Amino acid sequence: MEVVVHSTYDEMSAAAAKEVAKLLNTKPNAVLGLATGSTPLALYKELIRMHKHEGLDFTQVTTFNLDEYCGLSADHEQSYHYFMRENLFKHINIPLQNTHVPSGTTRNHEAFCAWYENRIKECGGIDIQILGIGSDGHIAFNEPGSSLGSRTRIKTLAKVTIDDNARFFDKPEDVPIYAITMGVGTILEARKLVLVANGESKADAIAAAIEGSVTSMITASALQLHPDSVIFLDDAAASKLKLREYYDWIQANKPGAPRPE
Numbered sequence: 001m002e003v004v005v006h007s008t009y010d011e012m013s014a015a016a017a018k019e020v021a022k023l024l025n026t027k028p029n030a031v032l033g034l035a036t037g038s039t040p041l042a043l044y045k046e047l048i049r050m051h052k053h054e055g056l057d058f059t060q061v062t063t064f065n066l067d068e069y070c071g072l073s074a075d076h077e078q079s080y081h082y083f084m085r086e087n088l089f090k091h092i093n094i095p096l097q098n099t100h101v102p103s104g105t106t107r108n109h110e111a112f113c114a115w116y117e118n119r120i121k122e123c124g125g126i127d128i129q130i131l132g133i134g135s136d137g138h139i140a141f142n143e144p145g146s147s148l149g150s151r152t153r154i155k156t157l158a159k160v161t162i163d164d165n166a167r168f169f170d171k172p173e174d175v176p177i178y179a180i181t182m183g184v185g186t187i188l189e190a191r192k193l194v195l196v197a198n199g200e201s202k203a204d205a206i207a208a209a210i211e212g213s214v215t216s217m218i219t220a221s222a223l224q225l226h227p228d229s230v231i232f233l234d235d236a237a238a239s240k241l242k243l244r245e246y247y248d249w250i251q252a253n254k255p256g257a258p259r260p261e
């Protein structure tokens with residue numbers, strides 16, 4: 001697991017976007033796993049910039065989003081379908097039929113989730129999965145207690161997540177309490193995991209995920225089990241890491257990096 005700390009949110013986001021660009025430049029038909037939320041916004045802005053100004057091409061790319069709220073249609077402004085269209089898809093040249101976001105309106109959750117898992121396999125598996133982290137340490141909507149082997153399913157959201165989301169809805173009763181989410185087991189099958197986190201509100205969850213035990217109580221700690229995961233942080237999100245200096249030292253002394261004279 002690599003921990004890369006940048007001083008600002010924008011620098012951290014640009015570094016994470018570079019990972020995606022590096023993949024697309026070597027594998028133009030890559031499969032990307034995408035996240036929503038406020039954290040990846042600048043990462044998506046940077047991908048859009050690279051598309052517009054550096055020719056980053058998405059015509060052969062396929063995407064799978066981590067999750068969607070149950071009960072919200074694709075045109076609801078708080079749905080993740082809407083988020084992805086507004087913040088990424090409509091600004092790049094990806095064919096919309098190549099994009100997948102779990103259905104917020106399916107009545108047959110079990111069949112839909114089995115189809116979603118199968119579709120990921122049919123497309124060859126996810127090359128890079130982008131992740132954020134919740135203040136309770138969740139990845140996707142795998143709330144504390146979610147099995148580290150869990151698969152795509154309908155999940156009841158934790159109270160803290162419902163409260164975190166309340167700011168986006170007019171009335172508290174409008175805040176969804178269920179979501180369809182990829183499972184931790186599904187996420188761990190991606191070839192590479194890229195988690196982004198910024199701000200002090202994430203510092204405790206980040207410290208627990210990186211330096212605590214692997215536990216279903218902090219599902220982001222499952223990244224410790226993955227052979228190729230990178231965690232991009234800003235200074236504030238990294239502020240509670242005990243080994244912060246060590247991570248910086250490793251970055252400065254990666255194998256193959258030029259040695260100082």
Ligand code: F6R
Pocket residue numbers: 034035036037038039040066067131132133134135138139140141
């Ligand atoms: C969103 C998702 C969630 C968020 C997490 C952090 O698709 O899977 O796990 O990544 O809740 O959200 P923000 O970035 O808004 O703090």
